Amino acid sequence: MAVHSTQAQLKLPALLPGSKLNDPHQTEDPAKYPAEESKYVLPYLLEKSPEFRDLSDMRQQGWEAPERNEYSTNVLRSADESDENKAAYLHKFMSTTAREFDKAINAFKVQRVGSTPPVILDMCMAPGALLEIALKRNPGARALAFSLPVSYGGYKTSVASNLNTKRVFLDLTMRAADMDVDQIPEGHENTENFLPLQLEEGRLFDLVICDGQVLRQHSSVPHGGNRGARRVAITQLALGLQHLRPGGTIIVLLHRLETWNTVNLIWEFHKISSVRLFKPKSCYTKRSTFYMVATNVESQRPEAIEAVKLWKRIWRIATFSSNEECGKVVLDEESSVETLLEDFGPELAKLDKAIWKTEADSLVKVPFMKKPK
Numbered sequence: 001m002a003v004h005s006t007q008a009q010l011k012l013p014a015l016l017p018g019s020k021l022n023d024p025h026q027t028e029d030p031a032k033y034p035a036e037e038s039k040y041v042l043p044y045l046l047e048k049s050p051e052f053r054d055l056s057d058m059r060q061q062g063w064e065a066p067e068r069n070e071y072s073t074n075v076l077r078s079a080d081e082s083d084e085n086k087a088a089y090l091h092k093f094m095s096t097t098a099r100e101f102d103k104a105i106n107a108f109k110v111q112r113v114g115s116t117p118p119v120i121l122d123m124c125m126a127p128g129a130l131l132e133i134a135l136k137r138n139p140g141a142r143a144l145a146f147s148l149p150v151s152y153g154g155y156k157t158s159v160a161s162n163l164n165t166k167r168v169f170l171d172l173t174m175r176a177a178d179m180d181v182d183q184i185p186e187g188h189e190n191t192e193n194f195l196p197l198q199l200e201e202g203r204l205f206d207l208v209i210c211d212g213q214v215l216r217q218h219s220s221v222p223h224g225g226n227r228g229a230r231r232v233a234i235t236q237l238a239l240g241l242q243h244l245r246p247g248g249t250i251i252v253l254l255h256r257l258e259t260w261n262t263v264n265l266i267w268e269f270h271k272i273s274s275v276r277l278f279k280p281k282s283c284y285t286k287r288s289t290f291y292m293v294a295t296n297v298e299s300q301r302p303e304a305i306e307a308v309k310l311w312k313r314i315w316r317i318a319t320f321s322s323n324e325e326c327g328k329v330v331l332d333e334e335s336s337v338e339t340l341l342e343d344f345g346p347e348l349a350k351l352d353k354a355i356w357k358t359e360a361d362s363l364v365k366v367p368f369m370k371k372p373k
């Protein structure tokens with residue numbers, strides 16, 4: 001796999017920002033998604049998936065509605081009310097999500113290998129609801145949990161402190177040594193913030209949770225903004241897959257199922273694991289957010305090793321290169337859209353159904369929206 005470029009930016013009827021009052025999450029950024037390939041994925045989905053057609057109609061309506069700006073402003077104003085409210089809200093939000101997730105998909109229970117207790121890696125733990133469920137489902141399990149320091153806008157954790165969970169507070173995107181970079185380019189503005197190795201080569205986990213996402217209060221994080229969001233996603237994927245035991249499970253928070261980067265990523269995992277998608281019905285409903293659960297991941301297969309190398313290369317470009325170079329990077333050059341759709345299209349249309357439907361059902365509840373005919 002290699003890196004190639006695209007100049008155009010995505011012009012999609014994007015979703016309504018915000019899901020409900022106090023939604024702490026950042027408005028999604030369409031500029032992250034390469035347009036060229038998405039242009040081919042979209043017509044395919046529009047043709048094959050009635051659920052996606054309905055959702056596209058709803059999103060279009062949302063963007064055209066004169067009430068939209070006022071609605072979004074109110075949502076964001078409420079979300080910015082106070083840090084205390086935000087933390088409490090995110091904790092409640094994530095606990096509800098975790099319970100529903102656990103009930104709907106038995107993803108947190110680890111398939112044990114031999115008699116060793118399961119080990120769990122949480123790449124962005126706080127507040128910690130998903131990890132709490134994972135620890136509950138695996139009595140005796142040990143966890144290593146990374147979290148953004150509170151001084152950078154990270155959250156306090158809700159996970160009860162016990163000997164089984166080691167917590168490490170750091171900015172995930174500065175893990176240069178883990179991303180195989182020992183030399184920081186001279187004069188880099190954040191030289192002193194790059195981090196030494198946190199996970200030694202060959203250290204493997206049975207379950208990896210990649211639920212990190214840039215939230216609005218993370219403006220103090222070096223390299224925040226759009227690039228920060230890409231670096232959070234890429235770092236989690238690279239280190240998550242690298243340190244996953246063959247046959248293990250990885251859970252990844254994703255957005256915008258209709259875009260090339262996301263579809264391509266799911267396809268990559270489809271080749272090396274059993275993939276399921278899950279969108280909670282209680283949270284995240286009006287957003288394009290959902291989870292991918294990949295089980296029995298063949299993490300040592302050449303495709304997996306190549307993917308980790310590619311993500312590390314993208315991290316280096318996103319971290320050290322100019323905005324222009326960074327904007328040109330996409331995930332996979334070798335796989336063409338045609339090959340993807342031929343090989344994975346029918347499966348994708350099946351996997352997607354519930355995700356589109358949940359979002360459309362939720363958008364229809366926005367006061368000024370009408371159900372598509």
Ligand SMILES: C[S@@+](CC[C@H](N)C(=O)[O-])C[C@H]1O[C@@H](n2cnc3c(N)ncnc32)[C@H](O)[C@@H]1O
Pocket residue numbers: 094098123124125126127128129130131146147148153154155170171172173211212213214215218221232
């Ligand atoms: C959706 S929350 C995770 C919720 C958590 N999994 C739970 O179950 O409660 C997203 C997390 O990503 C973290 N995050 C965002 N950017 C980060 C970064 N650069 N380094 C580390 N964590 C980051 C946020 O601070 C937040 O804790």
